Structure formats: structure tokens, C-alpha cells
Amino acid sequence: MxxxxxxxxxxxxxxxxxxxxxxxxxxxxTTGATTAARGGDDGGRDGEGWRGAWATSVQPPGRTLLPNWSQEGFEQQSLRQVVRVSTGGTAVRFKLSNRYGSTPLRVAGAAVGRTAEGAAVREGSSRALAFGKERAVTVPAGGEVFSDALRMRVKPLESLTLTLYLAEPTGPATYHMSALTTSYRAAGDLRFDESGEAFTDTSVSWYYVADVEVRGGPTxxxxxxxxxxxxxxxxxxxxxxxxxxxxxxxxxxxxxxxxxxxxxxxxxxxxxxxxxxxxxxxxxxxxxxxxxxxxxxxxxxxxxxxxxxxxxxxxxxxxxxxxxxxxxxxxxxxxxxxxxxxxxxxxxxxxxxxxxxxxxxxxxxxxxxxxxxxxxxxxxxxxxxxxxxxxxxxxxxxxxxxxxxxxxxxxxxxxxxxxxxxxxxxxxx
Missing domain, CATH: 3.40.50.1110 (SGNH hydrolase)
Known part of the structure; x- marks a missing residue:
């Protein structure tokens, strides 16, 4: 336990x-509240109508009670993770955390889709995420980065699937041990693979993803x-x-x-x-x-x-x-x-x-x-x-x-x- x-x-x-x-x-x-960098079209948190839809607390990498990938990290792999939001909106953004990373985290690309069964994504729902209007992003050691706003109608209690392509060695990963939700990984860039068939490695931890925020709709x-x-x-x-x-x-x-x-x-x-x-x-x-x-x-x-x-x-x-x-x-x-x-x-x-x-x-x-x-x-x-x-x-x-x-x-x-x-x-x- x-x-x-x-x-x-x-x-x-x-x-x-x-x-x-x-x-x-x-x-x-880090000291105090970590300041997160934002995507290019979202300069600040206050007054823009963003509200939290999902969150988890990140932890230092380690081998604890539950087997996980946090110490080995990732290289030339796609990491697919499922989150269920508590509230909805008409736009969504994701926060990636490298709070406990000792080196910068390079994310070669990211995509989000509507969750189907297991690692599968609903057909035609995959969308690329951008960071400052770029597909790739570097998250500084000890830092956090928001994606740009993605226009996407999200319903309360809907599950979203986030896929990160991590081409370069990440080193030990900032993560959340006890996700109690299956995460998946596979070799190569499979951000837009909707079948999920190649994602045969599984874990019950989350990695790098720390927050999902929504805006729009009834606030x-x-x-x-x-x-x-x-x-x-x-x-x-x-x-x-x-x-x-x-x-x-x-x-x-x-x-x-x-x-x-x-x-x-x-x-x-x-x-x-x-x-x-x-x-x-x-x-x-x-x-x-x-x-x-x-x-x-x-x-x-x-x-x-x-x-x-x-x-x-x-x-x-x-x-x-x-x-x-x-x-x-x-x-x-x-x-x-x-x-x-x-x-x-x-x-x-x-x-x-x-x-x-x-x-x-x-x-x-x-x-x-x-x-x-x-x-x-x-x-x-x-x-x-x-x-x-x-x-x-x-x-x-x-x-x-x-x-x-x-x-x-x-x-x-x-x-x-x-x-x-x-x-x-x-x-x-």
C-alpha cells in the first residue's frame, strides 16, 4: 500500500x-509556486476564463510501490495517457511539467484526441497540439509549459487521450506514481495513430502531464x-x-x-x-x-x-x-x-x-x-x-x-x- x-x-x-x-x-x-511558460496565444492565467478541468500532483522520479517508467525515462517513444475532465468548455490546453527534471525536456510533438477503448482514439478526433505556434517544445529543468489553446468542445466527464512523442532521451521523468489509469508507450512517432494497437507497454502512472484547463461555455x-x-x-x-x-x-x-x-x-x-x-x-x-x-x-x-x-x-x-x-x-x-x-x-x-x-x-x-x-x-x-x-x-x-x-x-x-x-x-x- x-x-x-x-x-x-x-x-x-x-x-x-x-x-x-x-x-x-x-x-x-523550484521555490514557491512554479511559474509556467505559456503558449504563444495565451499570455496569462487571470482574466482569460481558464479553469481547471483535471489535475494531478507531480513527484520526483523513483521506483516505489508501483512499477513505473520514471527512472528510465523515454527515447524515440510515443507516450499515450488518458485523463477524464471534471468540467467542459470550448477550448482546452495542457500543462507539461519538468519540475523534477535535472535537464531540459524536449517534446518533439504532441496530439490530443477523444478516448476510445484502451489506447485507441476515436476515429478522426486526433488534433495536433502547439506550443507558441510550434509543434515541438522544450520544457526547462524545474519548469512547466502550457500548450496553446486548442479549439475543441469538451464535455464534463469526457476522457481525452494525450500522446507525446519523445524523440530525444528524456532522462528520469517527473511523474505521478498512482494514476490508477493505464498509460501506454510504443516505439516511434505514433501521435496520430488512432488504433492504439502498437501501444503494448503499459503503466499505471502519469508522466509529465500535470493539468488540463478549459475555457468557454458556461463558466x-x-x-x-x-x-x-x-x-x-x-x-x-x-x-x-x-x-x-x-x-x-x-x-x-x-x-x-x-x-x-x-x-x-x-x-x-x-x-x-x-x-x-x-x-x-x-x-x-x-x-x-x-x-x-x-x-x-x-x-x-x-x-x-x-x-x-x-x-x-x-x-x-x-x-x-x-x-x-x-x-x-x-x-x-x-x-x-x-x-x-x-x-x-x-x-x-x-x-x-x-x-x-x-x-x-x-x-x-x-x-x-x-x-x-x-x-x-x-x-x-x-x-x-x-x-x-x-x-x-x-x-x-x-x-x-x-x-x-x-x-x-x-x-x-x-x-x-x-x-x-x-x-x-x-x-x-
Missing amino acids: AALLAVPLLPLPAAHADAPATTAATTGG GRRNGVVTFGDSITDGFASTVDADNRYPDELAERYAREGRPRSVLNHGISGNMVTYGTPGTGESGVDRFKKDVLPEPGVSTVVVLEGINDVGLSELPGSSVPDISVEQLIAAHRDIIRQARAEGLKVIGATLTPFKGAVYFSERGEAKRDALNEWIRTSGAYDRVIDLDRALADPADPDRLVPAYDSGDHLHPSDAGYHAIAEAIDVDSL
Whole structure:
């Protein structure tokens, strides 16, 4: 399970030893929110009507729980990836990230089409992407680049297939480990191959793609939602290619009610709010400004994070040091401060039960209870979603309801993720 990755800690400022929420670490050549270069016809983010349709948090390359291609990278290969947008529009653009690359990333070309079955693209739907009106683009080490706007009508909950041709050696790849969506690769330039038959190599991670934004169509007020956290936000243990993560289920609720909304998933499996690791990304405190704050059209953030800090710091032999409840609270307060400084409403979710998980302990349970009580009663968050009580087994409140348990006693099942989305008062967002 992603939450059990006991890997070396990223170097952090000394202040993190006592107050993890005070100073941001620098990683991959970036500090603060990464500034992304844009395509030639889109000079800025504000005031242009762009809003997030899909997102993921990128991570440093590494071999972790799920086999992936991040360390070997790509050369003379086409990389095909599927994303499902939460809201639609009449134009779309993609953000490519090289945040953790040590050298520039050269993309020889890119195309997007409407997803068919597996690696296939619907016949006649493939369109070339441009970057500053050029087919090729170089993404600087530590940087990010937006494509030009592509006039393409996209529906809420529609899946799009992005194909990148990577001719030159990329080196280790910035990626997202637990995509729970199949990605494909094949030799040669197959950007416009719609059959998908040559894409026989598969992975369940995403590479380089970090955001999809749309504009046009009914925009309404600024009302996008970012879900922020660890593997339970990431959807770990949900069915691959089924889009059953709780943010997906939340987007489906909005669409079903006839009011589709931007719902963006910035969860990372194994992530901690107080500390970063090479395998599971920068700490929640440090990545919040890079992953969440640049998202356009967002009004609300839902924060669900801390179970890995609790569990890993109590696991015998773990490289994670003891993390106190005070440190956890300080980290949550820092995220709240960052969100409010940008005018965002910030909603806290209580940590879900984990009795029976490999890293469960009574001492860790006491920390979870204490943090949950602070989330419920401190008034620090604008609103609270009590997922602890929503998913707890009435016969043993420290455990997940059996039907909501994926089997590892930590991550929800598909039914559990659905229950999380149903527990959210959507009007409060």
C-alpha cells in the first residue's frame, strides 16, 4: 500500500524539526509556486476564463510501490495517457511539467484526441497540439509549459487521450506514481495513430502531464474545488481505469445535478503533511503553494492529510521520525494560512479509521483521535467534513466499515470512496 513507503526523508530546513509548517523546502530547482511558460496565444492565467478541468500532483522520479517508467525515462517513444475532465468548455490546453527534471525536456510533438477503448482514439478526433505556434517544445529543468489553446468542445466527464512523442532521451521523468489509469508507450512517432494497437507497454502512472484547463461555455462564478491530501485523496486501491476516486465521484455528483464544476485531485499516495520523501513527494506544507495555489477559478480546498505522518512515525524501523500532534496541527495551520492568503475557503476532513492496517498502533490511534478532535472543535477550518464518523464501523469505530474497506484496513474500497463523496455537503463547497 502506498502509505507504507518508508523511504529516506527529503532534506528540510532545520525549522521543520520542531515546527514543520514554517519554512518551505526547495526541491527540483523550484521555490514557491512554479511559474509556467505559456503558449504563444495565451499570455496569462487571470482574466482569460481558464479553469481547471483535471489535475494531478507531480513527484520526483523513483521506483516505489508501483512499477513505473520514471527512472528510465523515454527515447524515440510515443507516450499515450488518458485523463477524464471534471468540467467542459470550448477550448482546452495542457500543462507539461519538468519540475523534477535535472535537464531540459524536449517534446518533439504532441496530439490530443477523444478516448476510445484502451489506447485507441476515436476515429478522426486526433488534433495536433502547439506550443507558441510550434509543434515541438522544450520544457526547462524545474519548469512547466502550457500548450496553446486548442479549439475543441469538451464535455464534463469526457476522457481525452494525450500522446507525446519523445524523440530525444528524456532522462528520469517527473511523474505521478498512482494514476490508477493505464498509460501506454510504443516505439516511434505514433501521435496520430488512432488504433492504439502498437501501444503494448503499459503503466499505471502519469508522466509529465500535470493539468488540463478549459475555457468557454458556461463558466459561472469562481467555484472550483481542489481536493488535497494523500493516498485516500489519490484513490489508492480503487479500481484501475474506473475513475472511482472520491474526487471523481464528487465531480459526478455535480454533473448529475446539472451543475458540473471543476474538481481537481492533488493527492499523492504515501504523502505526509509534515515531511517529504523522494518516493512520495514534498510535504503537504511545501507542495501546497506549487500544486494548489496556481489553479485557476478555484474557491475551495478540501484538506485530508496526516494519516501517513501518524502511521509511519510509529512504525518500527521507519526512517520517519516521531511526529507529534502539535507538529501535525502546526502543519494544518500553515496550509490554512496559505489558502486564506489567496482568498480560498478551506475545509478540513477528519482522518479515517485505520485499525488493522500494517502501521496501526494504539499510540498512533491516540494521535489520530487528537488531531481529529482539533479539526472538529478548534474552529481553524471554515467547515469540517467528518469522514472519521462517516466511514467508521459502528461495532468498532477505530475500523472502517467492512464494505468500505479495500482489504488493507486503511484505503477505502470503491464503495468507500463513493461514501466519502456522498458525505460531503456539496452546497458548502
